[in-house]
Amino acid sequence: MARLARALYGTGLGPREVLRECYGVDLPDEFFLLYEADPELLFHFTNQPAKLATPLDRGGPPEPNPMSKNERDVVARDPDLLPIVQCVNDRAGFGGKFLCYRLSELEAGRPTVFVVEYYPTADSPVTRAADSLLAGLHAHHTAHLAWLEKEDRATASHSGGGTVTEESLTVAQEFLVEIEDLRRRLSRPH
Secondary structure, three states, rough: OOHHHHHHOOOOOOOHHHHHHHOOOOOOHHHHHHHOOOOOEEEEHHHHHHHOOOOHHOOOOOOOOOOHHHHHHHHOOOOEEEEEEOOOOOOOOOEEEEEEEHHHHOOOOOOOOEEEEEEOOOOOOOOEOOOHHHHHHHHHHHHHHHHHHHHHHHOOOOOOOOOOHHHHHHHHHHHHHHHHHHHHHHHHHO
16 A cells, blocks of 8 residues: 555645545545644554655655554454544543544545454444544543543542642643644634
8 A cells, every 4th residue: 555655646646635546535634634733642643544644755655554463453354444543541532442434434425433442353343433533532532531530539538639640630631622623723614
């Protein structure tokens, strides 16, 4: 796939067109907005399609650019899934799992995301997570903040106070503000 993307960039195509050719569907604006912003939030982009979205003049896509074993396992589990991000903080939200687009949903113009475990098997459940990637990430970060607040309350009676720092709570709140800002940017007319 990386070789194909490199060849397509060589013809003068941009990231949107390259990914369209690679996957046969248009990826939503939110993917490109999130990829360009590259925020430090509680997720990691998967190797593909993110690295395929990097044009030659910015050093990409790297070759070879294999999918990670876990990404390949997701596609083997359900070839209609396209893993986009792995959420971190496995104690809250979608932590430790992949958020994926379905190619058939994208073909129908819907950016719905689905969740599947990080080490999927043939029997791993695939469940609808949210109407969009940003909505899924918002839900994940909301759950993370709720988990921190619950953890803080549960440990508040310990000598010296709770085990969650004020800084951790502030950062978790800032994560939500950043996602909300990305959502606003996405809703602005182009």
